[in-house]
Amino acid sequence: MNTPLRLAINGYGRIGRCFLRALHESPLKNRFRIVAINEPADLDTMAYLTRFDSTHGVFHGKVEQGEDSLVIDGQAIAVTHASTPEEVPWQALGVDLLVECSGRYGTRDQLQRFLDAGVPRLLLSHPGASAADVDATVVYGINHESLAGTERLVSNASCTTNAIVPVLDLLHRSFGVEQAFLTTLHSVMNDQPLIDGYHNSDLRRTRSAMQSFVPVSTGLAKGVERLLPELSGRVQAKAIRVPTLNVSAIDLMFQAGSDLSAEDINALMQAAAQRAPDFIAYSDQPHASVDFNHDPHSVIIDGGQTRLCGPRMANVMVWFDNEWGFANRLLDVADYWAGLVR
Structure with a gap:
């Protein structure tokens, strides 16, 4: 991939923040760019909890705040504080793949709301309500090669x-x-x-x-x-x-x-x-x-x-x-899935 895949994160809690940190430390770093985060919490707290973490330590990079953005090593990430998928301008943000880390959406009807709101593909950091509610459930190293690239709703299962x-x-x-x-x-x-x-x-x-x-x-x-x-x-x-x-x-x-x-x-x-x-x-x-x-x-x-x-x-x-192992598998699945459609 010459052009980095444009990622967004919905839900910036433990797994959402670990996903961003894991990408920052990963050899896959240059394959992706996080362009947006949707999180109801205020920006000051988001920046603080990105910078300092009781479990994984101080962030190995520079964390700053813009007016409506989180700035990581000089790269701005647009931040929204929406409570529903429809409130975020996913298309305008140019999102290629959304990593759903809030855990609030599990059924196909709930997940479809993201697709209807302009998200082209959704990677869940949880199993979803059932196998029928997603197009595929993936455990990297076991069945990730079964992905065809036509899926729009993929679950990374559980840790x-x-x-x-x-x-x-x-x-x-x-x-x-x-x-x-x-x-x-x-x-x-x-x-x-x-x-x-x-x-x-x-x-x-x-x-x-x-x-x-x-x-x-x-x-x-x-x-x-x-x-x-x-x-x-x-x-x-x-x-x-x-x-x-x-x-x-x-x-x-x-x-x-x-x-x-x-x-x-x-x-x-x-x-x-x-x-x-x-x-x-x-x-x-x-x-x-x-x-x-x-x-x-x-x-x-x-x-x-x-x-x-x-x-x-x-x-x-x-x-x-x-936390950390699972966040790294999210990255692996995102990378493999992206390679099928680029």
């Missing part, structure tokens, strides 16, 4: 799906996965309060995020089945929010279709990391979660935690930066 689907795919193709149970240990999110309060209809989410482990609902099993339909009916999942700012883990228990050993599993994962080092990593060092803060991989397999109970019941643990 947990991006972490576990590559692992389950490898295990199923090599050993057969008869049944699998996934337990996600996920860092706190902004749908939880700091102290107990009337915050959510889910009573567990009314409890303080920083004082307890909090079990919450998860759609991870459905997300896995959407990407790996051959495992339909074989996967169950639960999630527990833990009082850390960032980096999550998935504890995978599975029943294999053939005998295997911990050494077999780890050898398989090491080989996968060597083949796809940009999004899969492997380590057998004695890690803690903080070791993977700001890690761009979709998943890091912790070989030191691989266990067997009998010849076919296995336990695998994986780590992932639920």
